[in-house]
Amino acid sequence: MFEFLFKYPATAFATGDVVPVSVNAFTLILIALALFAVLGASWWRSRALMPVQKLTVVAVLQGLVLVVLLAMLAQPLLELERLSPADNAVLVMLDTSRSMALSDDGQNTRLTQATAAVTPVLARLGDDYLVKLNRFAADVGALASIEDIPPPADGSALLGGIKSLLESERQTAIGALIVVSDGADTDNQATNAAIAEIARYGIPVHTIGVGAEVVPEDxxxxxxxxxxxxxxxxxxxxxxxxxxxxxxxxxxxxxxxxxxxxxxxxxxxxxxxxxxxxxxxxxxxxxxxxxxxxxxxxxxxxxxxxxxxxxxxxxSDRQQKVLYVEGEPRWEYKFIRRAIGPDQGVEFHTLLQTSTNNWYRQGITDDSQLRDGLPATTEELFDYDAIIIGSQAATGFSTAQLDALKRYVSERGGSLMLLGGREGLADGNWEGTPVADVLPVFLPLTDAPTFVREMVKVRPTTAGLRTPWLQFADDDTTNQARWAALPAIADHQVVGTAKPGATVLLEIDQPGQAAPLLVTQRYGRGQVFVLGTGGTWRWQMQMPLEDQSHELFWQRFMQELLRPVPGRISFSTEKTWYADEPRIAVNARVLDKQFKPLDAAVVDVNVVDESGARQQVTLRRVAGSPGEFNGEVDSGANGMLRMDFAARETPAAEVVDGSLFVAHDSGRREFFAAAQNRGLLQQIADATGGRYWSLDAVEDLPAALAFSDAGITRREQLPLWNMPLMFLLLLGLTASQWLLRRHWGYL
Amino acid sequence: MPQVAQTVMAADPLEAVAWRWSILRDFAGAARSRCRRDKSRDVVVQQVARLSASASARTNGQLNIAVLTHLIGVAALFTGADLRVMRTGALTLLLLLVSVAALAQFDGRRSPFGRRMHTNPAATAGTPQAEFNFTRLIYSGNSMDDMGRGFGGWGSWRTDWPEAEQHLIQGIRRLTLVETADDGQIVQLFDDALFDFPMLYAVEVGRMELSQAEADRLREYLLRGGFLMVDDFHGSLQWRNFDLQMRRVFPDREIVEIDEADEVMHVMFDLNKKMQIAGIFALQFGVTFEQDGVTPHWRGIYDDDGRLMVAINFNMDLGDAWEHADWPEYPEPMTAMAYRFGVNYLIYAMTH
CATH class of the missing domain: 2.60.40.10 (Immunoglobulins)
Structure with missing residues (x-):
């Protein structure tokens, strides 16, 4: 339709510049003045023949006709670069990965459908350009002809393949690159940065999407x-x-x-x-x-x-340790302890101030733990994987302890949660302390109490509804109903406003007064939560015994608190199952006992796969990231891969070691996410100046492809005055004013 | 003491009065000699007057013949006065109290003895105004209960109200950081607000009688995480009744002695299980026990995770010890220990 109205494809307009007037502008203005003078005189003379309002409508329509005529007289042009025939090559990348062997209709494979649609296009392109045909799966290779397609292969190096091909053809005048694919990218390189890198080659990439966007019967x-x-x-x-x-x-x-x-x-x-x-x-x-x-x-x-x-x-029987400090006896303390329970694999130390001179300890495994109240040394504090602070004023901590709490989050990477309470958050004078820097909220600055004993309902925000650990049910409707069915909490506290970058997960459900209740953000290496209540215990006491909402909430909250918490030495891979990925990236982070980055460490990885093949890799220090090391290992044979890490500060120092296990399989990756990834194909095309094509529209590709400023081009001026749109406008406007006059009885 | 046991079971209040009178006579000799040795007549008379005032306050100014008879009898026996004179005095006092009680209807806030009076304690429990609200359980009583008859017609659940909680609340505030409401709450098992108060206090539970629906409700409350402290019941007969009620609540859970090493005995204070915390009337007779409840028992019912759900003060009257904390005559060590038990139960309930 676009090309019918505007004479040229949209790509031409996207790549070219429109010159509105190509004739002498002074002459055009004189003609315009003359025409409008005639129109004005005509309107003046006709006043007696027709009511003024109707006359004005007719005059406006006639004026628009004059405008269109003047626009045509101006002889607008489209200036653009067009590929010079015979001087340019067009690269074609045909996806021959295993996923292209899938059949969406039960009869023809994707590859068959693609070749059938693309073959005539390639023939037409061959008339004007040098067509260089390639196939790609895990790597890219030349194809002699479209009939010479190899059997399906593992891997789809879509982004990597494009980059590799463009890099290898740097010396060639390339007009465009055509990628025929279902959009699978098993190299996991489909990042914005990778797409931007491809765009920097300046070659428009036209993508032809193959395969159903929803895989049927799957x-x-x-x-x-x-x-x-x-x-x-x-x-x-x-x-x-x-x-x-x-x-x-x-x-x-x-x-x-x-x-x-x-x-x-x-x-x-x-x-x-x-x-x-x-x-x-x-x-x-x-x-x-x-x-x-x-x-x-x-x-x-x-x-x-x-x-x-x-x-x-x-x-592993290494239990993660959580410290919960509570400044006054309250029901929330009891019911959190009951919800976490002894079966959750967490060493849950709680420290409760029962009276001015008494701290009550629970969950400790050694009588020396927390004997003197709050952890006094950084080492003792950093031994915990998560810390919860309840209704406890900041004044209960020394300046050194407050500093250590901040470092606990930012450097140690621990999780910190502050609960609401009479002595919590703003009412506990946490504002102005080092801990306030790490909080996900700006605490309210007020002398009035922010903690209120008022029963209010709680509801998840949009972000909360998308947060897996806050789900009470699998489907959204049931989940929201479960949240709505929870009783009101016993109290709440004004937590303040969320900081930029923080996420509000729960809010108070009051008409016109929705206020953040659970807010989180990452700070440094750690995660910080603020939950502005000490009254979730009503979810336990007010619900039937068999209801597990309260227990689930706190157990998952605890898992979430502990999930991202690294130890002093942490080794990680991106995932635990690798399919069709020849290399596995491994990362290590090494800290000393004070949890300060240990740059001087040497980190070795010994890898053995199921066939018994061994490899040893020394990880590299990551520049600009103290204490960080990374490297890659071969994924080896199919099956389990054991990685033994050993880190030492100096050759004579104590070795800190650990193991990681991942699984590796070949020939499976292509069968996951097998639907056409149109979004990625579209994104590549848009970023590079190309266009996404479906198989049934691909016949228009050769015409659109010509308008490109890549390769060897020639500058062309294409007339626009004779666009069909102009004539349609002329006809339509003229007919309108004529029909109106006839309708009103003035013809 | 089988005679006592049989008399306690008497349903008729007059029989109960007769029983009490016989008890008084049994103790008369020893009491009189002790009184003459330790106290002057004036002191005893003052004590009787104070007891009368307490009895009146306990009944919102309404007369209780049984209590009055007790007091006069005690006074007569301790002072050695002629009973005919005392009867005349009793009649006069009776008329006086009736008049004052009538006047008290016009001013519900003050008792005839200047004590603060309270509005109907059976008003519905409200929204918790503090972290801890001392909450007294209203229960249905059996034939031993005073419900609708003696003791002001309120029922045994109301014993020691409100002074017991008023004093304990002050103690909790003084000894702990628990934010505690000024006034106690009262709640029935089928109140919607029941589950807003995770700790309950029930008194005179030897006279409690729960329907199966009430027992089910109490079981649900306890298993969700609620805590119940029962107090002020004595002797084998009352135990038998309480045990029966608890079997309705937990057919499959035993009532056991709380071990000396149990956390509830040490959570805040290290408690002395051997001390029997006596009721005021027992002390008036020079003993620390009532009926055949000679041995103090700290018993409990535990959940599957070993947490105490029901704390049972058997052959004990912590309520009296709190209530009479400001009486010079009430033994201070008992009051102190009663406070400590109350605080330990509370801290335990808020931590386990």
């Missing part, structure tokens, strides 16, 4: 979200994301080898919707758990490979 286990480490003997909570085009019942199963650890019946809604489901997995004894998580539906599927994912958990 259920896919899209993601498994479980921790990498956990203590033994607990029920571990996690989430599973399932994307399905099939509706109906299905079962999520978690296996440890062949033993089923847990199952969950679910109902899939279909239509390609991604649903998240909570799962609970018993961690069992200490050791390594190579879990298989699967979704098993009752319907026939075309692709069952994507129904299963692996996840590796190291079960």
């Amino acid at each position: 259920i896919e286990l899209a993601a498994v979200d479980l921790p990498q480490t956990a203590p033994p003997g607990i029920e571990l909570s996690g989430t599973v994301a399932v994307r399905s085009s099939l509706a109906g019942p299905a079962v999520i199963k978690v296996y440890d080898d062949d033993a089923i650890l847990s199952t969950r019946d679910v109902v899939l809604t279909g239509n390609g919707v991604t649903q998240r489901f909570e799962i609970s997995v018993p961690t069992g004894r200490e050791g390594l758990r190579a879990l298989r998580v699967s979704i098993e539906g009752q319907q026939l599927e075309r692709n069952e490979i994507n129904n299963e994912r692996r996840h590796v958990i190291s079960i």
Whole structure:
């Protein structure tokens, strides 16, 4: 339609400049004045023949006709660069990865559909340009002809392939690059930075999307979200994301080898919707758990490979330690303790000031712990993975302790949570302390009490509804209903306004008075939460015994507090299951006992895969990131990969070591997220000045491709006065004023 | 003391009066000699007057014949006065109290003895105004209960109200950092507000009788995390009744002695389980026990995680010890220990 109205494709207008007037402007103005003078005189003379209002309408329409005529007389031009035929090459990248062998209609593979649509286009392009045909999967290679396509291969190095091809053809005059693909990028390089890097080559990339955007008759286990480490003997909570085009019942199963650890019946809604489901997995004894998580539906599927994912958990008896300091006896303290319970694998130390001279300790394993009240030394404080401070005034801490709390978050990477209370937050004079810097809120500056004993309901914000650990149910409707059904909390506190970058997860549900209640932000290496109440205990006392909302809230909150907390030496990989990825990036962070970065450390990784093949890698120091080290190891043979890390400050110093396990599989990645990733293809095209094409519109590609300022071009001036749009306007306006006059009876 | 046990069971208030009178006579000799040795007649008369005032306040100014008879009897026995004279005095005092009680209807805030009076304690419990609200449980009584008959017609649950909690509240404020409401709350098991008060106090539970629905409700309350302290019941008969009620609440849980090492005995103060905290009437007779409840017991019912849910002060009257904390005659060590038990129960309930 665009090209019909404007004579040239949109790409031409996008790349070119419109010159509105190409004739002598003075002459044009004189003509315009003359024409409008005639029009004015005509209007004046006709006043007696027609009411003024109607006459004015007709005159305006006639004036618009004159404007269009003048625009045509101005002879506008479109100045642009057009590829010079025969001087340029057009690169073509055809996706030959395994996902292109999938069939969306049950008859033809994606590759077959793509070649059928693209072949005539390539033939037309060959008339004007040198067409260089390439295929890509895990790497890029030249293709002799479109009939000479190799068998499907593992991997889809989409971004990496484009970059590699453009780099290798730097010496060639390239008019455009055409990518025929389903948009899968198994190298995980689809970042904004990678796309921007491609755009810097200045070559328009036209992307041709292949494959259905919702894979028909398919259920896919899209993601498994479980921790990498956990203590033994607990029920571990996690989430599973399932994307399905099939509706109906299905079962999520978690296996440890062949033993089923847990199952969950679910109902899939279909239509390609991604649903998240909570799962609970018993961690069992200490050791390594190579879990298989699967979704098993009752319907026939075309692709069952994507129904299963692996996840590796190291079960370690190293219990994470949490300190909860409470400045006065209150029910919230009791019910938090009950909710966390002894079964959560957390060493939960609580320190409660019962009277002016008494601190009451609970959960300690050694009588020397917290004997003198609040931790006095940095080392003692930093030994905790998370710290909760209840209704405790800042004046209860020394300046050194407040400084240490700030460093605890920023340097040690601990999680800190402040609760509301009579002596909490603003009422506890936390504003102005070093801890206020790390809080996700600006505490209110007021002498009036901000803590109120008033029962109010709580509701999750939009961000809260998207936060997995705040979900009480799998589907949004039930989840919101569960939140709405919770009783009011016993009290609340004005926490202040959220800082830029902070996220409000819960708010007080009062008409016209919604106020933040649970706010979080990262600060330095740590995470900080503010929960402006000491009254969630009503969720326990006011709900039936069998309701677990209160317990779930606090248990998941505790898992969230502990989830990102690193130890002194931490090793990590991006994930625990690698499919079709030849290299695995590993990271290490090494701190001394004061949790200060230890740059001088030497960090070695010894890797052994299931075939017994070994490799040793010394990690590199990351410039500008003290204490950080990284490197890459080969993913090796299929199966488990054990990585033993050893870090030492000096050759003679104590070695701190640890192990990580990941799983590696080949030939599976292509079957996950197999729907056409149109968003990525569109983004690449937009960023580079190209255009996204669907297979049924691809015949227009050669015409659009010509308007490019890449390669060898020639400057052209294309007339615009004769655009069909101009004539249609002339016709329409003239006809309108004529029809109006006829309708009013003046013809 | 089987005779005592049989008399306690008497449903008729007059029989109860007769029983009390016989008890008084049994103790008369010893009491008279002790009185003559330790106290002057004036002191005893003052004590009787104070007891009368207390009795009147306990009943919102309404007359209780049984109590009055006790007081006069005690005075007669201790002072050795002629009973005929005392009867005349009793009649005069009776008329006086009736008149004052009538006047008290016009001024509900002051008792005839200048004590602060309170509005109907059975008013519905309100929104908690502090972290801790001393909450007294209103329960249904059995045939031993005073509900609708003697003791002001309010029921045994009301014993020692409001002085007991008023004094304990002051103690909690003095000894702990617990934010405590000025006044106590009272609540019935089927009040909506029940679950807003995670700790309950029930007194004279030897006279408690729960329907199965009430027992179910109490079980739900306790298992959700509530805590119940029961107090001021004595002897095997009252125990039998209380045990029966608790079996309705927890058919599968035993009532056990609280171990000396249990955290509730040390959470704030190290408590002495051997001290029997006596009721005021027992002390008047020179003993620390009532009925056949000679041995003090600190018992409890625990949940599956070993947490104390119900603290049972058996053969003990902490309520009296709190109530009479400002009486010079009430033994200070008992009051001090009663405060410590109250505080320990509270801190335990707020931490476990």
